[in-house]
Amino acid sequence: MTRVKVFTNILKANDSIAQKNRDIFNKNRVYAINLMSSPGSGKTSLLERTIESLKDELKIAVVEGDLQTDKDAKRIEKYNIPVVQINTKGACHLDSKMVDRVLGFFNFQEINLLVIENVGNLVCPASFDLGEDDRVIMVSIPEGDDKPIKYPVMFRKAKVVLINKVDLLDYTNFNMAGIKKDALSINPHLKIFEISCQAGEGLEDWFDWLKEQVRKKRDED
């Protein structure tokens, strides 16, 4: 009982700082996404592909959440875009305060897309609003098709599901129609993309969708 109350208070504090972050994103017309998945689904690879293709069209910046290494941040740094590493020191998710602390490192005049790559975890990050416009979840073929049923909170609050590693589809018993049906039964508004970051498949639709969101945010009243 005590733990539940502690958690409720933590979430309330988190929400108020998330709103502060959101105000900053809105004021600067920066479209912000919170990118979440299991460890090893391919979040950083998605970022690499996305930056490679869109860095001349969009002004992209990245926040990298990680338990203790800067491996992922180093993978992004080579593209010469603004990237800030948050080391959670063992915490299993980002919270809005961690993000708040690093926003000062960015020049938001020079950014229109901010991607916050969360810690690899399908559970805890779902509870913590970071102030993002939208949540993007990635699942990958080898993880199996039962993720929406087993982690419904994550899917309920998301805007997009990226199903990665479709190049491995033939080597598994993954049920693509099944996972889509399950995900949409939890959240009928989900946009679902089938992609392979390694093989470069299906990414154009994701790029187009992303550009559309950035444009909408820029032009909104």
Added chain:
Amino acid sequence: MTRVKVFTNILKANDSIAQKNRDIFNKNRVYAINLMSSPGSGKTSLLERTIESLKDELKIAVVEGDLQTDKDAKRIEKYNIPVVQINTKGACHLDSKMVDRVLGFFNFQEINLLVIENVGNLVCPASFDLGEDDRVIMVSIPEGDDKPIKYPVMFRKAKVVLINKVDLLDYTNFNMAGIKKDALSINPHLKIFEISCQAGEGLEDWFDWLKEQVRKKRDED
């Protein structure tokens, strides 16, 4: 600061109940493992293969930790062994109290191996002793070879690492020598098995190791 203290108190309470669970396992000479991995690495498939092969030699029972479904428990139930489902109601890990609450459902006279399948998560479960004899971590090829470096706590406290889905090795750029080197640099005592639950590869060594542990526990003074 406050959060850290709360967490420390929670862990202290957890450790004392874990010791109570451990006493029960020891008194009954039951070898207990805490099986952990990311979502979708193949923990339940490993259990299926292990039960199929060893159920006549060992007296196996299973505790299934899950956020909210009983999908995994149902997969185990069909083998007619004792299985109890713990529904964590959203909590991202098992704790010793959750396990304590279900131990009464088992007849330990009829069990010599208890496998506790934790919630799919490479972070939080690492902090919570359940009273197990040993921790077994599973990682799988498509998740990538960077898991030891990114989740060192998990590896530091483990006895065994199972590298699953080796049948997918040819379709990825997974560095097998690299992950082993990284894992052993964190924990030189790790026992590492390369397996494929789907293709049935490499499982004999795991079975032999498991039987040896059960035998040791039975024969210990």
